[in-house]
Amino acid sequence: MNTILTPEKYGELKTRYPRFNEPWSDEETKELEEMYSYDLAFSDMAEHLGRTTNSIRMKLKAMGLYTPKASPRPWTEEDDKRLVALYLENQSFQDLAGSFGRAENAGITRLVRLRAGLRPERSPSDSVSE
Numbered sequence: 001m002n003t004i005l006t007p008e009k010y011g012e013l014k015t016r017y018p019r020f021n022e023p024w025s026d027e028e029t030k031e032l033e034e035m036y037s038y039d040l041a042f043s044d045m046a047e048h049l050g051r052t053t054n055s056i057r058m059k060l061k062a063m064g065l066y067t068p069k070a071s072p073r074p075w076t077e078e079d080d081k082r083l084v085a086l087y088l089e090n091q092s093f094q095d096l097a098g099s100f101g102r103a104e105n106a107g108i109t110r111l112v113r114l115r116a117g118l119r120p121e122r123s124p125s126d127s128v129s130e
Contacts (some may be wrong), residue, residue: 001060004084004111004112004114004115005088005111005112005115007046007085010100013052013108017046017050017051017052017055018050019049019050019051020050020052020055022053024059028049029059029063032045032056032059032060033050033063033064033065034051035048036060036065039073042056042057042069052105052106052108053105054106054108054109075110079100079110081116082099083096083100083107083110083111084111084114086099087111093107093108
């Protein structure tokens with residue numbers, strides 16, 4: 001379990017979201033703020049900016065524009081183990097989401113957190129649902 005995002009999965013995410021895991025430019029940040037002011041859907045903002053909807057949420061939260069809802073159920077250690085096992089079996093992110101009854105980005109976010117060694121007991125950003 002040394003690497004959570006394999007080169008193949010990373011490539012899949014970069015193909016789907018061209019700006020995945022890249023720093024935000026000042027221009028992108030201003031564009032995101034403008035789109036948010038028009039009350040666009042996170043999925044529309046994500047598609048336009050080539051980022052995941054979770055990245056949009058996290059950036060808006062960092063900008064003080066968005067407060068995520070509290071998670072109705074936190075990730076458990078058992079969930080984490082099962083998530084990693086299914087991921088290592090090359091299940092798609094969509095299938096992973098269905099297995100846990102969560103949004104696709106919730107599984108991606110959790111895998112990234114696990115890879116980074118971050119395991120908060122309860123984290124509002126774990127409740128990505130849409």
